[in-house]
Amino acid sequence: MAKSKNGLxxxxxxxxxxxxxxxxSQAAIAGNYPVNSGNSAVEVNSGVDKSDSNSSPxxxxxxxxxxxxxxxxxxxxxxxxxxxEQIKKAIERIPNSLQPGGQxxxxxxxxxxxxxxxxxxxxxxxxxxxxxxxxxxxxxxNKTYIKGQVVxxxxxxxxxxxxxxxxxxxxxxxxxxxxxxxQKTSELLNPKEPLPWRSSLKAIIRDKPLLCVAILIGVMLxxxxxxxxxxxxxxxxxxxxxxxxxxxxxxxxxxLAQPPREDLEKLQLPVHxxxxxxxxxEGCTTQSSCVHQVRSIQNLHNDIDLGDIGYNFxxxxxxxxxxxxxxxxRGAFLVxxxxxxxxxxxxxxxxQMHPTATQMELLDSLLLNGTRSGVLxxxxxxxxARQWQATISPGDNLYEQLKKHPRWSDDLVx
Numbered sequence: 355m356a357k358s359k360n361g362l363x364x365x366x367x368x369x370x371x372x373x374x375x376x377x378x379s380q381a382a383i384a385g386n387y388p389v390n391s392g393n394s395a396v397e398v399n400s401g402v403d404k405s406d407s408n409s410s411p412x413x414x415x416x417x418x419x420x421x422x423x424x425x426x427x428x429x430x431x432x433x434x435x436x437x438x439e440q441i442k443k444a445i446e447r448i449p450n451s452l453q454p455g456g457q458x459x460x461x462x463x464x465x466x467x468x469x470x471x472x473x474x475x476x477x478x479x480x481x482x483x484x485x486x487x488x489x490x491x492x493x494x495x496n497k498t499y500i501k502g503q504v505v506x507x508x509x510x511x512x513x514x515x516x517x518x519x520x521x522x523x524x525x526x527x528x529x530x531x532x533x534x535x536x537q538k539t540s541e542l543l544n545p546k547e548p549l550p551w552r553s554s555l556k557a558i559i560r561d562k563p564l565l566c567v568a569i570l571i572g573v574m575l576x577x578x579x580x581x582x583x584x585x586x587x588x589x590x591x592x593x594x595x596x597x598x599x600x601x602x603x604x605x606x607x608x609x610l611a612q613p614p615r616e617d618l619e620k621l622q623l624p625v626h627x628x629x630x631x632x633x634x635x636e637g638c639t640t641q642s643s644c645v646h647q648v649r650s651i652q653n654l655h656n657d658i659d660l661g662d663i664g665y666n667f668x669x670x671x672x673x674x675x676x677x678x679x680x681x682x683x684r685g686a687f688l689v690x691x692x693x694x695x696x697x698x699x700x701x702x703x704x705x706q707m708h709p710t711a712t713q714m715e716l717l718d719s720l721l722l723n724g725t726r727s728g729v730l731x732x733x734x735x736x737x738x739a740r741q742w743q744a745t746i747s748p749g750d751n752l753y754e755q756l757k758k759h760p761r762w763s764d765d766l767v768x
Contacts, residue, residue, distance in 0.1 A: 601719040603667075604676045609645045612652060616661035618683040619693075626731045627695035628721065630756055631687055631739040632748040637671055637702030644670035647701050648678075660686040665699040669716050676701075681729040691742050694768065696724065704749030714755065721761065735763035742766070 486492055559566050633651055638644035647670070652663040664686035665678040678699075679685055687697035698720065700709060724730035736759055739747040748756070756762055 601716070601723055602674045604641070604645070604674050606677050609648050609676055611649070611663070612656070614662040615656060618662060618679060620682055621684050621693065621696075621729075623682070623729045624731045624734075625695055625729065626734045627691070627737060628724075628730065628734055628761075629688055629691055629695045629697055629737050629739055629742065630717075630748050630752070631665070631697060631699045632704045632752060633668070633699050633701050634703045634705075634747070634749075635701065637707055639671045641670075641672050641674060644672050644674065644676065644701060648676050655686070662686070664697070666696045667698045667720060668701055669698065669713050669720070670701045671710055671713060673712055673716070675716055675720055681724060681727060688739055688743055695737075696730065700748060700752055704752035705746060706751075707749070708751045709755050734761065735765070735767075736761040737763060737766075 633647070635647055635651065638647050648663070648668055651665075651668070655662065655664045663678045666680060666683070666685045666687075667678055668676040670676060678697075681696065685692050685695075685697040687699065688695075691697075698717070700713060721730065721734075721736075725732060725734070736756065738753050738756055739745055740753065741764075
């Protein structure tokens, strides 16, 4: 068998034939085909990933010369015998010629690996410093791209005089809490000063003219009423403003009084004494019961020939005053004092009963009516019937109450 210069079997026909195995140099570059060197087969694998187009490790293969110490006849044919020591030395020489790259000898097979497979190749580049100038888009780290339509939603709230529209309902949850916190912070940093009253008044007049006109007319009417009331009160003697509880006098016609059985004598007015008595009958708290009592008293006085009911007025506990003989005529209630005084009786027996506050108010109203009517003098005095005659009238309870009256008098002057 002919030997080539590089120690590998090669014939011209082998180089030009259509054999599926490439040449030795081509096999060294591809790293995927076996290389025939004598009868020993050595598989060379560059360890390059076909998918990585950027990886280009350099692989070189050195030939074994015939002049070396080892006898190449060991590789001539499969019939030649060689010892294990020679084969071992031949294999050990092959890795020393492979540069660059890593070598791995295992079970008599040679494997060439790429430097990029080392752990240090997995680490990223070590960047010392970066200087960027005249750049419009710089990104450090990952960059996110969104495919599709993006909607940005803005929510606007109308503000009136710096106050948020109460009709707007904000978000709930964390967004609402964040919005509340931002609003409080804004209020603390920018406190809103109250508008002066002049500015507020101008705003009201500008925004609500009809309301302002109505208020102005109401104020003018109120001032007019006050001025007229003050003028009338100061220029007239009459009471312009009525009493909170006006005096209610039930006339003779209203309580169905009988006409007098004799002509009544008129008083010489004004008089300066008012004598208080009681009827010594049952009391009354309603108008019907009081009317019944007054009519019974008239019948009793007619039976004893008084000609009519003896009192000028009677006061019931129903809130009314009942007309007897009236202010103008002489009464028949107390001998010796009928022509010099006005007689007023409380309906009931006040030896056991107590006069009510309403009855005392009615007495004051009746006395005021007498002075304004001119039938009583301005300095008239108030007495009890027992002061002028031996009687228990007007009863102990009423008598004690009368002594507290400002018009009461212990001085018996005719």
